[in-house]
Amino acid sequence: PAQTVQMTVQAGDPKLQISKHIYGHFAEHLGRCIYGGFWADEDSKAPQQGRIRMDIVEALKKIKVPNLRWPGGCFADTYHWRDGVGPTAQRPKMLNMWWGNNLEDNSFGTHEFLELCNLLGTEPYLAANVGSGTVQEMAGWMEYLNSNDDTPLVLERRKNGHPEPYKVTWWGIGNESWGCGGNMTAEYYTDVYKRYATFAHNYPASPGLKKIVSGANGDDAHWTETCMKNIPLNQMWGLTLHQYTLPTGSWSGSKGKATGFGEDMYFSTLRNCLKMEAVVTKHAAIMDKYDKDKKVALLVDEWGVWTDVEPGTNPGFLYQQNSLRDALVAGTTLNIFNNHCDRVRGANLAQAVNVLQAVILTEKDKMLLTPTYHVFDLYQVHQDAQYLPLQFSSPDYAFGNEKIPALNASASKDAKGAVHISLVNLDPNKALKLETTLAGVSWKNVSGRILTSGKINDYNTFDKPNNVKLASFGGAKRRGDKLAVELPPKSVVMLELR
């Protein structure tokens, strides 16, 4: 018989919020994320505004995208923004050297991206080119977008169809500067950062500039330590971290298949995804040393499952399917971020459409929602809600000689007083019984929704787009003043208590 997990939901500090920006997304000029994704092919019959695909926009609006990071990734440090403004026919073409060597025609540039953000109702998060650009180029981009004085760049923006400043406040200063962004040492990068940051002006027409430091790769403590030590706190609003989940755990050779895997790869993927807890804890502790008041946000602005590409597709396009397993990774990772919301105040899943752990896949004019999409749908209730700490001790999920905690969870209270508890059972074979006490929370009724499926590697196809979908959940009941839950194997559940 399943053992019963005792869980306590605590009232928590009313000031501690789960930032909505934890639920951010990422759109790079990579494979078919932009071209053939957000930006329809010229012969496409999909619903469009300009060439922006409105079926994608509508789907993303339903899960509330708080911020969208663009144009990269590695692409950002090769991108010259002036190539992507002005009349489309006159924009120069470039080779996308990082991703598949295809010809980039720059038809999707700054104005098109900001129109996309406007349609989505999302905060744009731009990554400036530090690796192969100049301070002048970045400063010019900021002036073009954010100033309202009659300078030549502002006149050019107005001529290009946008009289008002765009007020873009989120600015990443480089991307992976330890790797594709210039292969810099941490010491060198922090000097470069300070130079760029000096000329990142806060224009009166667009107040609130947020300067974001290109942060560590995985658990590289030295990078974070050096950034925190060398850069004055008032020169950085945020510091990033990139941490991907590889099923095999190795960057060389096979990373593991996106579908058709067995329980061994399922287990190792989840074990690797759980490393996010230790990685975030490690960087947060270093940040605490230099920033006791937690002023600087930790932004995990690239995360997700990275598998081998689908057979027959361009290896540089990073196109992969998305299964129930990936949804469990998403639910688990978002629970980790919620539980670290004192420091983690932003994150971006890599990537929104057709790349890595996408929430949307397209094939010509068709579109499907992946299992990961449904997790973002469930979890949107946590956005900007008050954080409620949980206490419980998880049973193990054992495979071979190893074990991981089967259960992970997070909770919040929204502005109307409804409490939401997101629960993930990673065990593919055993249900979990929970008995939950809610301290200082008044509630009468519980309802819920669940994401699960018959097999750990089930996924949605263009022929069967609803193979893995949300359903209502009847496994939670009020028993006395406690909440009793029976959590099915391999499932993500969101409970609502009112």
Ligand code: AHR
């Ligand atoms: O998301 C794909 C790539 O992964 C990004 O371009 C880069 O920043 C990271 O290495």
